[in-house]
Amino acid sequence: MTDLNETARQRLTKAVVNLLTTQRLSGEVLLEMPRTRNQDLDAPIGLAWQHNQLVLEYNDRQLNELTADQLDVRLQHEVLHAIWQHPLRYVSSTHPRRVALATDIAVNQYLKTPPQGTMTLADLEKQGYVLDKDYTKQGFPADAAYDNDDAQPQEFTIY
Numbered sequence: 001m002t003d004l005n006e007t008a009r010q011r012l013t014k015a016v017v018n019l020l021t022t023q024r025l026s027g028e029v030l031l032e033m034p035r036t037r038n039q040d041l042d043a044p045i046g047l048a049w050q051h052n053q054l055v056l057e058y059n060d061r062q063l064n065e066l067t068a069d070q071l072d073v074r075l076q077h078e079v080l081h082a083i084w085q086h087p088l089r090y091v092s093s094t095h096p097r098r099v100a101l102a103t104d105i106a107v108n109q110y111l112k113t114p115p116q117g118t119m120t121l122a123d124l125e126k127q128g129y130v131l132d133k134d135y136t137k138q139g140f141p142a143d144a145a146y147d148n149d150d151a152q153p154q155e156f157t158i159y
Helices: 004-022 024-032 068-083 096-108 121-126 133-138
Strands: 035-037 045-050 053-058
Touching: 004 024, 004 035, 004 053, 004 068, 024 068, 045 068, 068 096, 096 121
Parallel strands: 035 053
Antiparallel strands: 045 053
């Protein structure tokens, strides 16, 4: 009999190989990311910092309850967080729950089916929020510029 942890590790490996063939970038990111078991994790998988490195954590019990498709979506969801550097950019946030909701909304717009238990724009609208769709369609004005002085270097602070 195979234990839960070994089954979860095998399923993760198989899902990463699958993503390498269907979503190459996602698969490549996951190949380079260490994985660690975390029974206290309140989701099947998630991202965490360990020794100055981003790792993919998994709760083997919850992971083993997912279908293959659900696992693929969860992995793609976490990869988007990693690619967009959400864990790095918001590591010191004073509002981690708000950050989690906002970043979930951002990445879920790029998934066909968002993972169960995560927030989407449609969820916000169901709660009564009104999105300013006319404003967002306008985009960045064509005549606008971030910096119009090429002689002076522009400095950025990344939080």
